[in-house]
Amino acid sequence: MHDLTSLLHSLHRPRLLIRAARIAAEEYRRDPHLARVLGAPTPGHRGAALLQLLEIEGLMDERRKARDGAYSVARHVETLAAVIGEARLMARPEDRLT
Template sequence: MQDLHSRLGAMRRPRLLVRAARIGASEYRRRPHLARLLGEPCPPQHGAALLQLMELEEMLDDGRQRRAADYSAAQHVELLAAIIGEARSLQVAARPSTGASA
């Protein structure tokens, strides 16, 4: 199984979707967005939330590629923005803290 960073790096989506998602990610707020997207309280860990979001996004992207009638570009952008937001939070959480040494 690929790790999260590999899976994120392997994602290929249309530039317009990604550009819109990056703009949306600047307004990303974890609790309200995850509650709306996942339909449940937000997972405490960024990795768990990211996996759930990526699974939903893969299904939505499949609908985009099939040109499904129920595909929503707005929902796709919202999911991608949440993925970007969670990935950024995961990256920040993974950084070693640089405490002041005495």
């Protein structure tokens, strides 16, 4: 988890994007959100889900920086909200065992 924490702290995104994602993360529910963002069943291990989310988010950020027409701000916010939600779940002591 320490490596994931370092990775999360190294992310630098526009403030407005992060602010919107933090607001969206308040309503984060793991199963429906992960299924929608990942397009697959929810992984059992939280760390695996977070790694997948970070990979997807990295690709989205590359599209954002390249001003790609396929880039979706809404989808990026949804993905960052899932990253934040998963990170919060991992930080809970009772969930570290799973």
